[in-house]
Amino acid sequence: MKRHEAREKAFQTLFQLDLIDEDIEETIQERLEEVEKDQFLQELVTGVVEKRQEIDEIISANLEKWSFNRLAAVEKAVLRIATYEIKHMEDIPENVSINEAVTLAKLYGDDKSGKFVNGVLSKIIKD
Template sequence: MLQQQRRRAREIALQLLYALDIRNDQTPDEAMALFPFDGESEEVMNYAIWLVKEIWGKRVEIDNLIRMHITGWRPERMVTVDLEAIRLALFEGVYSKVVPIPVAISEAIELAKRFGTENSGRFVNGVLGKIVRSIAEVEGDGKDVEGNASA
């Protein structure tokens, strides 16, 4: 059951992040006030709200991580749904570590397939795979996710 609740919360978070990205005059609280949470469980709502606030607050940091590891695809050039799915996976799997990275990637791919374009699933998989491999190489060099030397 928890898996289904988390998946639903991610769907809501993706939609809210999309709305925030295309309407840059809106705050997360304003976007959430407009979202029809009718019939959603408290757990789903709470997790979705947490995801939106955290990801939106860290979006510059997450986008810099994308820029650092992906050449030729700046976040601002990505399809918005794809970008939000990538941000979601990076937040859940890399920054907050609330889910294992393979789970975060799998969930992002499914979201991209459901809400994105015909090629979104493959694109999101490729971008996240490249970033995760790059992070693993960097961490193997004694550096953290952002390229700083670790103690």
């Protein structure tokens, strides 16, 4: 599986986790069993889940005139994946993480999602 496809699957899984009130471990297992075993995909999903509080704090600290709780589920999931990559996956260039996040935001969000995600992530990499 290509990394772009893995990011999209990770996005779908994390998006689903944000919307449902079920056992996280069970949901992750179900979603990951649906796709071929991909180490990058598994690292993204489990990494974001394990570091979620830290990631959310980083995102919150880089929002201007916006609160984390007001973010749409699409933007939350995309920002969490990219922030995890930027802060915890040193083998991925920051610009690649940002470009992939913007692509996902444009695909699943509204007209302004890509620009918003780009702005927040640009602030995060300057920290």
